[in-house]
Amino acid sequence: MIEASDIISTPDSGYRVENFEKLIAGSDLVVIGTVDKVHPATNRNISSDKSDPFYAVYTDLDIKAEQIIFGEINQGTQDMFKMKQLGGLYDGKEYPTYEPILEEGKTYLFFLATFDKLGIPEEPYTLVGTDEIVVPVEDGIVKFHPSLTLTDPLSTKQIKDETSTNHEVVLKIDDVIAEVVRIDNYLPEPIYNIDNYLPDMPDPDNK
Numbered sequence: 001m002i003e004a005s006d007i008i009s010t011p012d013s014g015y016r017v018e019n020f021e022k023l024i025a026g027s028d029l030v031v032i033g034t035v036d037k038v039h040p041a042t043n044r045n046i047s048s049d050k051s052d053p054f055y056a057v058y059t060d061l062d063i064k065a066e067q068i069i070f071g072e073i074n075q076g077t078q079d080m081f082k083m084k085q086l087g088g089l090y091d092g093k094e095y096p097t098y099e100p101i102l103e104e105g106k107t108y109l110f111f112l113a114t115f116d117k118l119g120i121p122e123e124p125y126t127l128v129g130t131d132e133i134v135v136p137v138e139d140g141i142v143k144f145h146p147s148l149t150l151t152d153p154l155s156t157k158q159i160k161d162e163t164s165t166n167h168e169v170v171l172k173i174d175d176v177i178a179e180v181v182r183i184d185n186y187l188p189e190p191i192y193n194i195d196n197y198l199p200d201m202p203d204p205d206n207k
Contacts, residue, residue: 019149024183026128027111029071032137032173033063034107036080041088041095046115046123057095059088060124061102063110069177070184074114075124083112083125099127099134109135109142109176142176143168154179 024030039060047054065079073081087097102108115123127134135142141159144150146167150158159170 020151020154020179021183021187023111023129023148024180025187026113027071028114029073029110029112029125030069030180030184031063031065031071031073031110031112032067032069032107033065033081033110035061035102035104036064037062038101038104041090043090057087057090058084059101060084066107067177069180071112081125083110083127084123085127102134107137109137109173111135137173140173141170142173143170145169151179151183153182 039062041057041059043055043057045053045055061083063081063083065073065081068078075081085097085099085101087095088101089095110125111128112125113128114125135144143161146169148169150169154171154175157171157175159172161168161170
């Protein structure tokens, strides 16, 4: 039986993204999508070595892809895939998240990573970074967390938002898409060693 104390809340890629370029570099898929369904939170052993369990509570979400900016959806279909967020309400207890659980029916700009590099491709996509990457898309506008440093082309295109109370970075989605494509075209692949920003987990080759 799994005790509550055995369930941890270590994020998959909950590292602080310093700038927009690193956000792109850490992503396997960038897509505009709408949350089709939010599933009840579950806990599961995400370790590739099931004899050395690594439990965490996650909320799975079904995402309808509206526009793929770069990358390919490698699970589900080309217009519907599954992602997960750390935390959620499980067994009467609220487990913490780095970002709020996304809402059904709302559209977001997603920066996503897979677990392919760890040998567990069946795990759903996960968000890259922490607060910076919860990016709603509404009326052609996106708002990034103010901690994200923009590249020069984007920093000159910020929209002044008199209604903002938390200093979000407000941009036109078309400008963001153009900058994502520009950065992806010149970045080396891969730019990151995944071990630098994922938690310690068993080597998938030593099962």
